[in-house]
Amino acid sequence: MRAIRVFFFVILAVVLMLLAAANRQLVTVSLVPEALAPFAGGQWSLTMPAFVALFLAMVFGVLLGLVWEWIRESHLRAESSRRAHDLAQLQREVGDLRRTHAAPRDDVLAILDETRKPAAAPAGTGSTLPAPR
Template sequence: MRAIRIFFLVILAIVLILLAVANRDLVTVSLLPEAFAPFAGGQWSLTMPAFVALFLAMVFGVLVGLVWEWLRESHLRAESNRRAQHLADLQREVGHLRKTHAAPRDEVLAILDEAPARKPAVQPAGANLPATR
């Protein structure tokens, strides 16, 4: 499994390096439309190699996807936490019930339950044989 992961990472690195070498031309990325730039003040465009713009777009897409899924699955995490809490409560209740219902109801039974099982004493070799006539 580790070899497959390393192989995949090497292939990914090669593809990304080839992509970067093939897209070295400078591009200008505008962050605001030109009509709104005077109102915002400053320069709202960046000049960078094309592969940097592509990599930033991929990273931004991955981050947006992660946040989107995290928000979408928040109700599942909340339900899982509620069920885990309910399970812990039930386990605590079962443990309490085992202690209370497994307790003997009579003092004599309590004494018998607490006494260790006694093994019979070792008998002599011929003790189990029937009596001779």
């Protein structure tokens, strides 16, 4: 798996370097149209190599996608948190029930339970069967 990841990153690096080498000419990127620039209070443009503009657009797209998915999946995180809380509560209840059932019982009930158990066969009766438990 590590080799596949390294191979993928090497291929990605080569493609990005070829893209940068092929797009070295300068481009001007404007945030505001020229007609609205006087109202925006200055010139909102930047001159840079074309590959830098491409890389910035890719990074912006990835970040926008991450934020979009984080917002879209917020209800799933809330549901997961609620279920984890419910599970912890149920585990506490099971633990309490186990401690309750393992607690010493009433002496009278313990005596009655012992009389209900079948008696062991006396030794020397010639029986080869094991004693009941």
